[in-house]
Amino acid sequence: MRRYLASLAVAALLLGGCNGAAAEDPAAGNSTPVQGGKLTWAIETEPITFNPHQYAQAKARLLVWNSFEALLTHDDKGGYLPWLATSWEVSADGLTYTFKLRKGVTFHDGDKFDAAAVKANLDQLLVAGYAPSIASTQLKNYKDAEVVDPKTIAVHLKKPDVLILDFFASPQGGQVSPKSLKSPDLKAGGPSVVGTGPFILDRYTKGQEVHYKKNPAYAWAPSNAGHQGPAYLDEITYRFLKESSVRVGALTSGQVDVIEGVPATEQELVKSDPNLTFAKQLNSGTAYNLYFNQTHAPFDDIRVRKAFRDAVDVDAVLQGCTAAPRPGRGAS
Numbered sequence: 001m002r003r004y005l006a007s008l009a010v011a012a013l014l015l016g017g018c019n020g021a022a023a024e025d026p027a028a029g030n031s032t033p034v035q036g037g038k039l040t041w042a043i044e045t046e047p048i049t050f051n052p053h054q055y056a057q058a059k060a061r062l063l064v065w066n067s068f069e070a071l072l073t074h075d076d077k078g079g080y081l082p083w084l085a086t087s088w089e090v091s092a093d094g095l096t097y098t099f100k101l102r103k104g105v106t107f108h109d110g111d112k113f114d115a116a117a118v119k120a121n122l123d124q125l126l127v128a129g130y131a132p133s134i135a136s137t138q139l140k141n142y143k144d145a146e147v148v149d150p151k152t153i154a155v156h157l158k159k160p161d162v163l164i165l166d167f168f169a170s171p172q173g174g175q176v177s178p179k180s181l182k183s184p185d186l187k188a189g190g191p192s193v194v195g196t197g198p199f200i201l202d203r204y205t206k207g208q209e210v211h212y213k214k215n216p217a218y219a220w221a222p223s224n225a226g227h228q229g230p231a232y233l234d235e236i237t238y239r240f241l242k243e244s245s246v247r248v249g250a251l252t253s254g255q256v257d258v259i260e261g262v263p264a265t266e267q268e269l270v271k272s273d274p275n276l277t278f279a280k281q282l283n284s285g286t287a288y289n290l291y292f293n294q295t296h297a298p299f300d301d302i303r304v305r306k307a308f309r310d311a312v313d314v315d316a317v318l319q320g321c322t323a324a325p326r327p328g329r330g331a332s
Contacts (some may be wrong), residue, residue, distance in 0.1 A: 033227070038235040041258040042247045046240040048190030050201060050210070051132050052174030053124070059170060063238065067108070068174035068195030070098055071118070072165060073222045080165050083222040084113060084175060084196065090247045094160030097256050099168075101151045105220050106192035107177035115153035119145040120178045122155070130187075131172070138167040196220070198231045249277070 047060040052068040055061070071085040082088075085099040105113035122145045125131050141161040146154040157164065167173045180186065180193040190204050198221070199212035218230045237254060247259040248266045252273065262270060262278070262300045271278050292299035292308070299305055 002130070006078040007171075008100075033232050035232055036168060036234050037232075038237070039233055039258065040237045040239060040256045042241045042250050042256040044241045044242060044244075044261045045153055046207065047189075048311065049187060050204070051176070052131070052171045052189075052195070053121075053134065053176065054187055054189070055171040055174075056133075059130075063210065064171045064174065065197065066199040066236070067197040068171070068176065069197050069220075070169055070171070070172075070173045070175065072169040072226070074169055075224060080169055081222055081224055085168075089163075093156050094162075097164060098148070099153050099155070101153065103151060105196055106177075106217060106329060107175075107196050108200045108215065109177050109179050111177045111179055113175060113196055116151045117148070117175060117178050118153050119147055120181055121175055124176075124181050125172075134159050134167075136170050138163070138170070138172060207240065209237055209239045215217045217281050223302075304315075 013216060014078050014324065024080050024138075035188040041060075041323070045057060045059040047057060049053070049060075050067075052064045055064055058213055070085050070090075072080045073083045073085060075081050084102055087101055088099045090097055090099055099118070101115060101118070107113060107117075112115065122139075122258060125134050125139060141157045141159050141164070143158045148154050152216065155164065172178070175195060176186075177194045183192040185192050189201075191202055194200070198215050198218040200215050202213050203211040212235065214231050216236050216313070219228070239250070241250060241259075244261055244266070246261045248262060249258075249272070250256045251259045252269070267278065270276050275281075292305050294300050294305075
């Protein structure tokens with residue numbers, strides 16, 4: 001297999017719930033998918049958890065979507081498309097979102113994906129201490145869920161909130177098998193915590209690597225996926241190599257097929273190797289957030305929090321970013 005050097009953007013070609021397409025050879029102009037094969041990918045960041053409900057690392061998104069999926073996904077303009085749901089409608093008062101679910105979807109452990117499973121996931125997200133940030137932000141206006149029938153679920157809100165759709169298209173809205181919700185390893189995730197995705201996490205060695213195998217039953221990719229049906233690749237191994245020099249060495253020595261995060265000092269070395277392909281893409285940017293601890297003074301006083309908010313000149317910040325944008329980071 002031709003070895004590849006790539007940024008995370010290449011994930012769209014190789015993996016994920018949205019396709020599972022095989023690697024292609026840009027240098028040779030060959031884009032014909034190849035059935036089967038193994039891929040070893042050296043990545044910078046080892047996930048803190050493999051449970052999508054606990055997702056908090058941007059770089060972990062790649063691994064999360066291998067084995068978990070959500071009711072909705074985004075189109076190329078930021079809108080919403082069906083995924084594990086086939087359609088949805090909103091009540092006139094904006095307080096009820098009713099989702100129709102796909103038929104024939106199963107979790108990796110054999111459990112059926114249905115309205116009861118979606119409700120079980122929502123109930124779990126509200127369990128005290130399980131996912132407090134989700135409960136207080138993305139689900140702050142969530143009231144309860146009603147199983148209308150096995151393939152229909154009605155989500156009731158306390159007040160209108162169009163951002164609820166964003167939750168159902170996010171990793172945190174990823175669907176976990178009801179059996180897995182009872183796993184003692186639920187928060188950390190791993191082989192005992194499963195989803196419906198195109199790959200099955202079957203082996204994890206902390207600090208070293210995680211291994212996925214193809215889900216042969218997979219047949220429910222969203223309409224904008226690059227490929228329908230089971231993934232082309234049979235297996236994917238992600239090796240956790242934090243040091244960029246170690247990753248480059250692993251690539252050039254043939255120990256891995258793909259790496260990310262190539263330092264500028266090593267890019268010419270890679271580009272000059274006829275057996276390697278270098279890909280670079282700008283990142284869309286990273287949001288920086290500050291959160292007030294509302295359990296202690298002075299931020300337990302809403303007037304203080306509002307004062308801090310009002311002290312920030314948002315328009316000036318946005319104008320400053322537009323006037324002098326920071327260069328994006330690529331695979332360097």
